[in-house]
Amino acid sequence: MIQLKPYISTSCSCSCGGDLYFSEYLWQGLHVCEILVCNRCNKKRINSLPVNQSILEPYTFYPDSGVVNDAQGNIVPDNWYSKKLRSIVSPVQDDIEIEIDIIRKYDEVLILNTLDYIYGHSFLFLLNLQQIVKSGTSLGIVVIVQPMLKWLIPREDVAEIWTVNLEFKSFNNYYPDLSTKINSELVRFKKVELSKGHVIPTNENININKFTGIKPYDFLNEPAHPRITFIWREDPDRLWIRNIYLSKGFKKIGFGLLLIPFQYLRIIFIFKLLKNKLGMKYNYSVAGLGKFGRFPSFIKDGRAKYFTEEAEKMLCKVYAESALVIGVHGSGMLLPSAHAGMAISLMPSKRWANYAEDILFTEKDVRLASFQRRIVPLNMCIFDLIDIISDMISGRDYFLKKFIHSDEL
Ligand SMILES: [Zn+2]
Missing domain, CATH: 3.40.50 (Rossmann fold)
Structure with missing residues (x-):
């Protein structure tokens, strides 16, 4: 898992020689990103955090130039995954409804993000819940989910369910309102971790x-x-x-x-x-x-x-x-x-x-x-x-x- 809050800063330099500082998290859907801003040239660098597909292909996006780089610094052409990251420069300014269902109150939580543009991906992300629960974590488990998958969440095992009222194909896009609303929920907690949400959830059989x-x-x-x-x-x-x-x-x-x-x-x-x-x-x-x-x-x-x-x-x-x-x-x-x-x-x-x-x-x-x-x-x-x-x-x-x-x- 990755600690989101308190934010753990690492020293990072911009190509101009300035220093990059953390600005905020960005929730695109399957990309959960950190936005870093240069203190000299003010340019942004957006790192797709290493969860779900980004564990396999960690990308960095430079919105000013539109360039996506892989971990080796090579330019990534458009593919199914980089396209979602590039969608950040063409945001859809809709008001997004999120239903916050608090089952148990926790100060420290672990978020499992299952948002994706394909049902099968989201479902597999959700199955990560089995190992998270099995780990016996003391953190409250928060699942971010789309309406179609909500019925599959075992309520007895989770602290909160955040249901984002968007259909799968919507997650080809980026919705700033969704990102702002998820970030505003994080304020309630002292500590927030983000699950790795593996693409293929576990090497153990799923207890369906x-x-x-x-x-x-x-x-x-x-x-x-x-x-x-x-x-x-x-x-x-x-x-x-x-x-x-x-x-x-x-x-x-x-x-x-x-x-x-x-x-x-x-x-x-x-x-x-x-x-x-x-x-x-x-x-x-x-x-x-x-x-x-x-x-x-x-x-x-x-x-x-x-x-x-x-x-x-x-x-x-x-x-x-x-x-x-x-x-x-x-x-x-x-x-x-x-x-x-x-x-x-x-x-x-x-x-x-x-x-x-x-x-x-x-x-x-x-x-x-x-x-x-x-x-x-x-x-x-x-x-x-x-x-x-x-x-x-x-x-x-x-x-x-x-x-x-x-x-x-
Ligand atoms: Zn710079």
């Missing part, structure tokens, strides 16, 4: 029940008819379409949604073949976000049209009743993989650099984890995929017999 209140699938207490569930999305980037050039081309000309029927037909086809193979012991279902098409009666439609707290809880129940979930790589797989017995993530071409980021593991044994959480190419032939799914479902018991044994003598 603590966040959602829903116990994950239990192989020792299986339902009579476990589900096999496809995680539905309708955004053109994450459709189950084998040819990436087709989906990219359609998206480019604004016709990405025309491919949704192909995904719909593929799901019906795969479930028909799985039903022929595995029979009616299993409930075949679709969950996730969307509404396109009506499925045949043997496929249960558990999709939500909108995300509300109630809808999200219902979806998590569907995931937790699923022996296996399958879906296209992305943040939409985080809650399903955390709750389901097993998971398959279909990895689109050109996305392999994000390997395993969308899967939350539940297994302690690495071999069982490799069996139960699989990442396969999205463009895999559907018959190979059926082979993998049916073997995972019907071969798990034998795998346990073969690989997991307590008597080593």
Whole structure:
């Protein structure tokens, strides 16, 4: 964690030879920055504090020149991360609503900032809470969150929740009013620390029940008819379409949604073949976000049209009743993989650099984890995929017999 208050100053020089002095903190969203001002030329230097992505890529921004430097002093071109820092020079002067929910009063606090422009990032930042709570810190935990994630915060573990009423895409921008309001809250405390808020929160498995209140699938207490569930999305980037050039081309000309029927037909086809193979012991279902098409009666439609707290809880129940979930790589797989017995993530071409980021593991044994959480190419032939799914479902018991044994003598 990083101490914000009292501020720890370090001697720092400007290129003009003057000294840089701390002015204030700036809360952009995923960038939490310190603004330093030169006492000679008055120029500003904005350091993105080493939390979340800045642990991996620490950037410094010079608003007068518009230059972003990396840790080695090289100029950073526009990328998804530097763009957010550069947004500081084009502030949006809206009045931002923050709801301050004080559950327990503390003089010394640790802030976990989960603000981001992408749901999956924010959700992963929030999961840092598990290790913070486990550390037994004497600091009161303050979580800064957007409305959609608020329901996931275990209130019994935190001191305050600050809900910023902005949607995810808003955090492509910088709102000075938001920054001022967060800074004005810091006045209440004697000491303020900022959590590192790691991009991938912990190397320990996440106890998802603590966040959602829903116990994950239990192989020792299986339902009579476990589900096999496809995680539905309708955004053109994450459709189950084998040819990436087709989906990219359609998206480019604004016709990405025309491919949704192909995904719909593929799901019906795969479930028909799985039903022929595995029979009616299993409930075949679709969950996730969307509404396109009506499925045949043997496929249960558990999709939500909108995300509300109630809808999200219902979806998590569907995931937790699923022996296996399958879906296209992305943040939409985080809650399903955390709750389901097993998971398959279909990895689109050109996305392999994000390997395993969308899967939350539940297994302690690495071999069982490799069996139960699989990442396969999205463009895999559907018959190979059926082979993998049916073997995972019907071969798990034998795998346990073969690989997991307590008597080593
Ligand atoms: Zn200077």
